[in-house]
Amino acid sequence: MHLRIYRYDPHSGSAPTMQDYTVEPEAGDRKLLDLLVRVKSVDDSLSFRRSCREGICGSDGMNINGRNGLACLTPIDGLAEPVTIRPLPGLPVVRDLIVDMTQFFTHYSAIKPYLIEKGPPPERERLQTPVDREKLDGLYECILCACCSTFCPSFWWNPDKFLGPAALLQAYRFIVDSRDGATAERLDYLDDVYRLFRCRSIMNCTEVCPKGLSPSHAIEQIRQALLSRSL
Amino acid sequence: MRVFSGQVPWLLQRLTALFLIAALLVIFIALLFGVLPDYASWRAFVTSSHGATIVFVSYLAVCTHAWIGVRDVLLDYVKPLPLRLLLLMAISVLLAATAIRLLLVLGAALFV
Ligand code: SF4
Ligand code: SF4
Ligand code: FES
Numbered sequence: 001m002h003l004r005i006y007r008y009d010p011h012s013g014s015a016p017t018m019q020d021y022t023v024e025p026e027a028g029d030r031k032l033l034d035l036l037v038r039v040k041s042v043d044d045s046l047s048f049r050r051s052c053r054e055g056i057c058g059s060d061g062m063n064i065n066g067r068n069g070l071a072c073l074t075p076i077d078g079l080a081e082p083v084t085i086r087p088l089p090g091l092p093v094v095r096d097l098i099v100d101m102t103q104f105f106t107h108y109s110a111i112k113p114y115l116i117e118k119g120p121p122p123e124r125e126r127l128q129t130p131v132d133r134e135k136l137d138g139l140y141e142c143i144l145c146a147c148c149s150t151f152c153p154s155f156w157w158n159p160d161k162f163l164g165p166a167a168l169l170q171a172y173r174f175i176v177d178s179r180d181g182a183t184a185e186r187l188d189y190l191d192d193v194y195r196l197f198r199c200r201s202i203m204n205c206t207e208v209c210p211k212g213l214s215p216s217h218a219i220e221q222i223r224q225a226l227l228s229r230s231l
Numbered sequence: 232m233r234v235f236s237g238q239v240p241w242l243l244q245r246l247t248a249l250f251l252i253a254a255l256l257v258i259f260i261a262l263l264f265g266v267l268p269d270y271a272s273w274r275a276f277v278t279s280s281h282g283a284t285i286v287f288v289s290y291l292a293v294c295t296h297a298w299i300g301v302r303d304v305l306l307d308y309v310k311p312l313p314l315r316l317l318l319l320m321a322i323s324v325l326l327a328a329t330a331i332r333l334l335l336v337l338g339a340a341l342f343v
Pocket of ligand 3: 049050051052053054055056057058059060061070071072073
């Protein structure tokens with residue numbers, strides 16, 4: 001198979017290039033990540049992140065034939081050749097397919113991704129009804145791979161101010177959690193021209209999420225929560 | 232609801248959009264069923280006090296909707312603050328000028 005991979009070392013002083021590789025899938029190779037590992041065994045200067053190789057760790061997000069996705073979840077079958085692989089767009093490149101995720105995680109920590117106490121801690125664990133627990137479905141599964149945020153035009157235009165779909169999906173995950181006591185503060189923080197309202201419902205995020213989640217739906221829910229609060 | 236929130240403009244844009252869709256629908260139906268068959272009847276409607284109010288309020292909705300839309304584009308593409316402020320002012324003045332002109336025209340037709 002013909003792969004065309006983005007190569008860049010910011011310290012080298014030379015401009016990014018696209019390098020061609022030809023690899024043959026071997027028995028048992030199913031996903032694009034298998035091919036990248038084969039390339040790496042031939043050319044160990046090629047750099048990319050990966051760990052779990054099964055869509056759990058969120059580290060191998062990249063742009064594959066123009067679309068963000070996880071290499072480990074992208075089937076080899078059906079990929080148009082040459083398979084053009086670039087780093088996630090909109091973030092600084094550290095090297096080759098490795099991007100600097102600092103901005104992404106700054107937004108994530110800004111939404112306080114943890115439960116904030118409602119009152120005195122209970123004697124035992126914090127209980128939740130099955131109905132309340134179900135509200136977290138479609139939210140808790142996010143693996144923070146950044147495929148959505150780095151495919152969002154609003155994030156490209158204002159990466160420092162717009163939180164991006166991943167952080168907003170996480171924000172909603174805590175807003176809707178019955179055990180969380182800081183809903184009002186969370187909504188106050190999001191009610192901002194940039195943080196939430198740069199989203200234009202373009203829905204690239206939902207289109208591209210490799211876990212099948214819908215950040216744009218979560219964003220809509222936040223807007224509704226803000227609305228019902230002010231009415 | 233905070234005044235300088237992100238929500239107020241967002242909401243205004245949606246409310247004006249709904250209003251304008253409704254207005255367009257009414258105009259379309261009026262045209263379709265010949266409620267106002269000719270120029271003279273349209274003119275009479277627009278220069279009545281109710282008609283003039285409806286036209287002017289609709290135009291204010293257009294201005295609000297347009298201003299927020301342009302502001303959104305400027306927030307995305309025009310990063311230098313002075314330039315952004317200048318463009319926002321320019322579009323505000325332009326929209327306000329057209330609204331005032333409409334007011335004068337309607338007023339003239341209504342009272343002269
Ligand atoms: S919402 Fe989906 S695409 Fe976005 S970070 Fe989470 S898992 Fe990745
Ligand atoms: S729906 Fe909003 S967050 Fe998602 S890609 Fe579009 S602008 Fe970005
Ligand atoms: S390697 Fe962990 S998500 Fe792909």
